[in-house]
Amino acid sequence: MSSLGFSEEKLTVLLTESQIQTRIGEIAAELRAAYGEEPVLLVGILKGSLYFLADLSRHLGPEIEIDFLAVSSYGGEMQSSGVVQIRKDLDSSITGKHVLLVEDIVDTGLTLSYLRRMLHTRQPKSLRVVALLTKDKAMDHPAEVEFNGFLIPDEFVVGYGLDVAEKYRNLPFIATLQLGSSS
Ligand code: IMP
Ligand code: MG
Numbered sequence: 001m002s003s004l005g006f007s008e009e010k011l012t013v014l015l016t017e018s019q020i021q022t023r024i025g026e027i028a029a030e031l032r033a034a035y036g037e038e039p040v041l042l043v044g045i046l047k048g049s050l051y052f053l054a055d056l057s058r059h060l061g062p063e064i065e066i067d068f069l070a071v072s073s074y075g076g077e078m079q080s081s082g083v084v085q086i087r088k089d090l091d092s093s094i095t096g097k098h099v100l101l102v103e104d105i106v107d108t109g110l111t112l113s114y115l116r117r118m119l120h121t122r123q124p125k126s127l128r129v130v131a132l133l134t135k136d137k138a139m140d141h142p143a144e145v146e147f148n149g150f151l152i153p154d155e156f157v158v159g160y161g162l163d164v165a166e167k168y169r170n171l172p173f174i175a176t177l178q179l180g181s182s183s
Contacts (some may be wrong), residue, residue, distance in 0.1 A: 003136050009175060010090050010177055010178050011158070011159075011168075011171075011175040011176070012175055012176045012178070013020055013150075013173050013174075013175050014152060014155075014173075014176050015056055015074065015150060015160075015173060015174040016173050018150060019174040020055075020060070020132075020149075020160060020173065020174065021034040021055065023033050023057055023150060024052070024055050024056050024059065024132075024149070027056065027130060027147055027149055028056055028060055029088045030057030030147055031056075031060065031063060031100070031130065031147065032060065032061070034128075035063075035098060035145075037063060037096070037100065038060075038098055039063040039065065040063060040064050040065075040066070040068060040097075040098045040099075040100050040101050041064070041065045041066075041068070041094060041097045041098065041100070041104060042056075042060075042065070042066050042101045042102050043067050043068065043069055043090065043094075043099055043101050043119075044067075044068045044069070045068075045069050045070075045071060045099065045101065045102065045104070045111070045115070046068050046069065046070040046071075046088065046165070047070070047161065047169065048103075048104030048105065048162050049102045049103055049104045049132075049161060051054065051160050051161045051169075052102060052104060052132045052149075052160070052161055052167070053066070053102045054066055055064070055170065056094070056102065056130070060088075062075055066181055067090045067091055067092065068088065068090075068091075069086065069088060069089065069090060069115070070086070070087040070088035071084050071085060071086055071087060071111060071114075072084075072087055072176040073079065074086050081163065081166050083113050084110065084114040084115070086118075089155045091127075092121075093122070093177050094119065094124045095121050095123045095124065096123070096125050096127045097121060097123050097124050097125055098124070098128075099125075099126065099127045100128050100129070100130055101115060101116075101119070101127070101128070101129045101130070102130055103129060103130070103132075103145075104131070104132055104133065104137070104160075104161050105131065105132065105133040105134070105157070105162060106131045106134045106135065106144065106145055106148075107135050107137075108132070108137075109144050110115070112129060112131075112144050112145070112173075113144065116129075116144070116174060123145075124145050127147040128147070129145050129146055129147070130145075130146070130147040130148075130149075131147070131148050131149065132148075132150065132160070132161075133144045133148075133149060133151075133152050133157070133162075133174070134148045134149075134150070134151050134152070135151075135152055135153070135154045135155075136151050137149040137154045155176045156177050157174050157175065157176055157177065158171065158174070158175055158176075158177045159171030159172070159173050159174045159175050160172065160173065160174050162174065162176060
């Protein structure tokens, strides 16, 4: 057990807290280069992007605004259902704004392509995606993610916002999760 009580035998660290934070600083530099002084609306996709958006946004300047979308595509299971449900829409209009979708992880890419189509109809000035993690199988659709943190193997991961059945989101690192038979 760790001092916080997380069972370590099922978790294998994939990305440490310092690797994540270093990469976020680099992504922020890429974003500043891409947008300059233009105002940008960061749209966090709840709940998985919560820590990523919080940490990333603190590297950006005063020109940003923050809004959230809540979607569900997994229903508590570890396989994508392919069905994306909007549970909470944006608070305000995105028409004419630079919109940057902030996503935790791109797996099949189904969630993103749905959201892109939906948000495109609202006529933003631009619509881009920053994802902390992209599974390498999602690279069949590389155009879906303009800014990516890490390319990771096709394994189920938890921590730093990512959950399995709402658990492990609050780990400060990202780990692969082996489903133990004893739990
Ligand atoms: P996609 O539609 O298959 O790309 O799935 C995207 C969403 O599924 C992500 O935003 C996550 O919420 C969830 N997801 C996909 N892979 C994982 C994983 O390895 N761990 C935890 N959640 C995941
Ligand atoms: Mg998500």
